[in-house]
Amino acid sequence: MKNMSIPNLNIPDTIVKQRFGTGWVTWANIEWIRKLTQLPIICKGILSPINAELAIKYGANGIIVSNHGGRLIDTAPPAIQCLEDVINAVDGRAEVFVDTDIQSGTDVLKALAIGARAVLIGRSILYGLACGGQDGVRRVSDILKHELVYDMACCGLTSIDQINKDILYKH
Numbered sequence: 001m002k003n004m005s006i007p008n009l010n011i012p013d014t015i016v017k018q019r020f021g022t023g024w025v026t027w028a029n030i031e032w033i034r035k036l037t038q039l040p041i042i043c044k045g046i047l048s049p050i051n052a053e054l055a056i057k058y059g060a061n062g063i064i065v066s067n068h069g070g071r072l073i074d075t076a077p078p079a080i081q082c083l084e085d086v087i088n089a090v091d092g093r094a095e096v097f098v099d100t101d102i103q104s105g106t107d108v109l110k111a112l113a114i115g116a117r118a119v120l121i122g123r124s125i126l127y128g129l130a131c132g133g134q135d136g137v138r139r140v141s142d143i144l145k146h147e148l149v150y151d152m153a154c155c156g157l158t159s160i161d162q163i164n165k166d167i168l169y170k171h
């Protein structure tokens with residue numbers, strides 16, 4: 001993967017404009033932002049090794065493996081299924097995070113075990129907010145944390161840094 005060739009992504013402007021309306025979203029945007037700041041740039045919505053490679057090429061320091069909850073393309077592959085290939089492609093050159101359908105502590109545990117640096121959570125937190133405001137958000141967070149700690153205990157793990165791929169196969 002390190003020596004892979006980068007395909008020519010000269011997508012016609014008309015197609016880009018059709019898809020993104022007034023915006024012109026291309027890899028050149030990342031390159032432009034990279035020139036503006038030394039702050040870490042994290043690219044969200046990466047699902048394939050080739051796009052992970054491109055994100056790094058254009059200056060990303062981190063990648064969020066995400067299908068945006070299926071909000072862009074209904075049949076986009078589940079992020080969790082793409083995570084391992086992206087991690088392997090990145091090969092330590094950037095942080096890799098994941099979101100989409102992280103709905104339980106078990107989901108968090110599995111994502112970390114595959115190798116995600118951290119997970120991000122969208123709708124579950126929003127549901128808590130809708131149901132109970134600040135307390136609802138705290139309750140969702142507490143439930144997820146309780147489930148994660150419980151599942152870690154079931155796997156004989158006492159700290160996050162002990163989580164590794166072995167638990168995916170041994171339990």
Ligand SMILES: Cc1cc2nc3c(=O)[nH]c(=O)nc-3n(C[C@H](O)[C@H](O)[C@H](O)COP(=O)(O)O)c2cc1C
Pocket residue numbers: 044066067068069071099100101102120121122123124
């Ligand atoms: C109401 C709503 C608005 C969202 N808007 C954006 C957005 O503007 N940009 C983006 O990258 N993702 C957006 N997302 C996707 C989320 O950031 C996240 O990738 C998605 O919800 C998957 O995580 P989840 O399964 O925990 O919700 C949105 C999601 C929801 C539910």
